[in-house]
Amino acid sequence: MERLALLGGKPVSTEPWPETNTIGQEEKKAVCEVLDSGVLSQFKAASGPDFLGGPRVKKMEDAWGEYFGVKHAVSFNSLTSGLYACIGAAGICPGDEVIVAPTTMVASVTCALVYGGIPVFADIDPDTFCLNPASIEAKVSPRTKAIVLVHLFGYPADVDKVMAIAEKHGLVVIEDCAQAPGAKLRGQYVGTFGHMAGFSLNYHKIIHAGEGGVIVTDDDNLALRLRLIRNHGEVLVAEMGVTELMNTFGGNYRMTEIEAAIAGEQLKKLERLVQPRVELGDYLSDRLGQLPGIKPSRPDEPSSRHVYYMYAMRYDEQTWGIPRELFVRAIRAEGIELRERYVQPVYLEPMFRHKVAFGRGFPFSSRYYGAEINYEPGLCPVAEAAYGHELIFGKFCRWPLTTKHMDEIVVAFEKVYARRTELVAAYV
Numbered sequence: 001m002e003r004l005a006l007l008g009g010k011p012v013s014t015e016p017w018p019e020t021n022t023i024g025q026e027e028k029k030a031v032c033e034v035l036d037s038g039v040l041s042q043f044k045a046a047s048g049p050d051f052l053g054g055p056r057v058k059k060m061e062d063a064w065g066e067y068f069g070v071k072h073a074v075s076f077n078s079l080t081s082g083l084y085a086c087i088g089a090a091g092i093c094p095g096d097e098v099i100v101a102p103t104t105m106v107a108s109v110t111c112a113l114v115y116g117g118i119p120v121f122a123d124i125d126p127d128t129f130c131l132n133p134a135s136i137e138a139k140v141s142p143r144t145k146a147i148v149l150v151h152l153f154g155y156p157a158d159v160d161k162v163m164a165i166a167e168k169h170g171l172v173v174i175e176d177c178a179q180a181p182g183a184k185l186r187g188q189y190v191g192t193f194g195h196m197a198g199f200s201l202n203y204h205k206i207i208h209a210g211e212g213g214v215i216v217t218d219d220d221n222l223a224l225r226l227r228l229i230r231n232h233g234e235v236l237v238a239e240m241g242v243t244e245l246m247n248t249f250g251g252n253y254r255m256t257e258i259e260a261a262i263a264g265e266q267l268k269k270l271e272r273l274v275q276p277r278v279e280l281g282d283y284l285s286d287r288l289g290q291l292p293g294i295k296p297s298r299p300d301e302p303s304s305r306h307v308y309y310m311y312a313m314r315y316d317e318q319t320w321g322i323p324r325e326l327f328v329r330a331i332r333a334e335g336i337e338l339r340e341r342y343v344q345p346v347y348l349e350p351m352f353r354h355k356v357a358f359g360r361g362f363p364f365s366s367r368y369y370g371a372e373i374n375y376e377p378g379l380c381p382v383a384e385a386a387y388g389h390e391l392i393f394g395k396f397c398r399w400p401l402t403t404k405h406m407d408e409i410v411v412a413f414e415k416v417y418a419r420r421t422e423l424v425a426a427y428v
């Protein structure tokens, strides 16, 4: 076998991998139609049909709802805005606790703060990197009102177990499916279990419109409240006869007709984009899973579906005898874009460590919150271990990559494993 590239040998992968671009003629045509119409957004913060946006927004929402088999789909200008609206619609008040994941894109945590809620971090599972239901249950208190469950990296989290916990304690469940459109838990789409669920249409996601988000729900009242928050609900409540005013004042979280037109075309491609991801991910897991000290995160049930927004694995430093950082350097030298350190556990960010979100200590030390919240290191040991030395991942399972690229990953891993003593001799 060739010498390690990090030690001067020839890399396993010598050709650059193709980029992914899912935008084609369909999107171009749809956008041109909007431009030709001259109406780039039809939303109005006033009663009447335009309160709910223009024709493309409505059409895309209908298609989204039909695709996932849910009653209501409500579009937003981002999922971040959509999550704010979910927290508002859920009736979160200052001092209410919301159980969240430490390992996630920050908006799935900060959404709670916008309404004065207190994010309470539960720990993750070491193999799936999604919230561990037992840890969620351990964090439930008399103040808990909601759970934000993230299907991280496209893995279908244990949402049915989380729903059972929520039912027992009367909690609202918001699924964050930003990274998991098309993922399934035992044959059922994630995003259809919780009281509300959100998808992102940000550029980095599996399908995108540049920016955008969609919240789905089967609950008429939640849908109404989401729509009020999206579009200045304060001027609509009287006319609509809404008497529960709390959190109905709104922002401008509206999607434009252009984004909706692109999103509609992207939704049509979702399955075509997801299916190859699943095939590549399964192919890779079959092979990498044979290596000692590498545990791909893969659902046990064949009817569950991971969509591999990121291909994530658990790396065991002990087995390999090399620190993760050196391992990742060695693999990267072979031409494989393996990564470590996804995001640090969110509670380690200065805003949480110093408990400063808004002014005057709000919401953490406000009189509405009669408890002391802990955001100290050590809070979620599994999340910290994943960040510190266990999690490795890459954007490997994407169109138009093929099994040839997956084979390069496998060969690079095998090569580094076979020659790991040389790495140790040179660097450790």
Ligand SMILES: *Cc1c(COP(=O)(O)O)cnc(C)c1O
Residues within 6 Å of the ligand: 078, 079, 080, 081, 104, 105, 107, 108, 150, 176, 178, 179, 199, 200, 201, 202, 211, 212, 213
């Ligand atoms: C991207 C992302 C978001 C936020 O989505 P935006 O549309 O970019 O606001 C929320 N949660 C997770 C897990 C994400 O990956």
